[in-house]
Amino acid sequence: MNNIFISIVVPAFNEAKRLPVFLDKLISYCASQNKRYEIIIVDDGSTDSTLEVVEDFKDRFQDLYAVKIRKNRGKGYAIKRGFLKAQGDICVFLDADGSVTPDEIDKNLHYITEGGYDVFIGSRVLKNKEQVFEAKWYRKLMGRIFNLCIKIFLFKNIKDTQCGFKMFRSEVVRPLFKRVYLRGFGFDMEVLYLAFKMGYRVKEGAVSWHHVDGSKINVISTSLSMFFNILQIKNRHYLKDYRSREENK
Numbered sequence: 397m398n399n400i401f402i403s404i405v406v407p408a409f410n411e412a413k414r415l416p417v418f419l420d421k422l423i424s425y426c427a428s429q430n431k432r433y434e435i436i437i438v439d440d441g442s443t444d445s446t447l448e449v450v451e452d453f454k455d456r457f458q459d460l461y462a463v464k465i466r467k468n469r470g471k472g473y474a475i476k477r478g479f480l481k482a483q484g485d486i487c488v489f490l491d492a493d494g495s496v497t498p499d500e501i502d503k504n505l506h507y508i509t510e511g512g513y514d515v516f517i518g519s520r521v522l523k524n525k526e527q528v529f530e531a532k533w534y535r536k537l538m539g540r541i542f543n544l545c546i547k548i549f550l551f552k553n554i555k556d557t558q559c560g561f562k563m564f565r566s567e568v569v570r571p572l573f574k575r576v577y578l579r580g581f582g583f584d585m586e587v588l589y590l591a592f593k594m595g596y597r598v599k600e601g602a603v604s605w606h607h608v609d610g611s612k613i614n615v616i617s618t619s620l621s622m623f624f625n626i627l628q629i630k631n632r633h634y635l636k637d638y639r640s641r642e643e644n645k
Contacts (some may be wrong), residue, residue, distance in 0.1 A: 399432055400433070400485070401433060401436050401484055402433045403433070403484030403487070404426070404485060404488045405488065405489045406437050406438065406490055406491070407438050407475050407478065408440060408446050408472035408586050409441065409446070409468060409471075410440065411493075414493050415437075416494065417495035418492055421494065423456050423518045425497075425498035425501075433461045433484070434484060435457065435461070436461050436462075436463060438462075439465060440470070440471070440473070442468075447534070452605040454527070461481075463477055470580040471580060472579045472584075473579035476490050476583070482566070482569070485563045485566050486505070488561070489560070489562055490561055493561060493608040494606075494608055495607065496518060496603055496605055500604070503564070504601050507563075507590070508565055509602065511599065513598065515564050515565075515591050515596055515598070515600040516562065516598075517559065518559040518601065518602075518608070519559055519601060519603065520556050520598045521555040521561075522556070523602055524599065525559030542558075543556065543557070545623060545640065550630065553600075554600055559603065559605065562587075567590070572591060576590065578629070580622075580638065581622055582626075582628070586625070586629050593633060593637075613623060
């Protein structure tokens with residue numbers, strides 16, 4: 397009998413250096429909870445010792461699993477693989493750099509367990525008195541421009557689509573992710589666009605985010621790719637009707 401409450405999926409590509417610190421925090425967090433958690437690290441075709449790092453931590457947490465993808469396919473593909481393996485009542489993904497800490501799960505879980513929302517997405521743009529947002533100025537500027545394009549072409553009511561912290565009720569995972577085809581960083585936008593089209597309730601809330609050195613993202617090339625992704629999403633899904641919940645089960 398499955399009694400896993402929360403599945404935490406972490407996509408990892410060549411994260412052998414940053415992953416140990418984050419895994420140490422993540423395991424400590426999960427072990428301190430009253431309910432059962434599982435951690436799924438998806439090694440997205442790493443060429444370093446990412447997989448070996450995960451194996452070294454398995455003795456510390458029995459519900460720690462590794463999924464190995466032979467060739468690098470992209471963050472979106474890795475999260476999709478992890479979510480389709482997940483067994484929890486709620487599925488969460490976190491970035492391997494630890495820029496958003498596991499404590500944000502506790503702070504925002506009530507939106508799904510009590511608030512009736514199907515999806516919760518963390519936001520670095522929304523503010524509350526506890527939020528910390530540490531990022532380079534050019535990343536903030538690119539984020540503002542990018543979010544303006546999303547409002548024009550996709551949806552208007554989300555201020556930050558790309559924060560590496562999102563939670564989903566398990567019932568909506570398969571209907572959403574089986575329709576996602578973007579494999580890179582643009583998948584966040586596609587998942588949210590689909591969620592709105594399918595009538596799911598989405599909540600955006602402030603989370604703390606800290607810059608962590610070692611990012612492999614090229615801000616300019618990634619941004620250009622994601623602008624193209626906006627057009628791809630619109631072209632692929634705009635005319636389709638996904639509103640029938642019965643069809644999506």
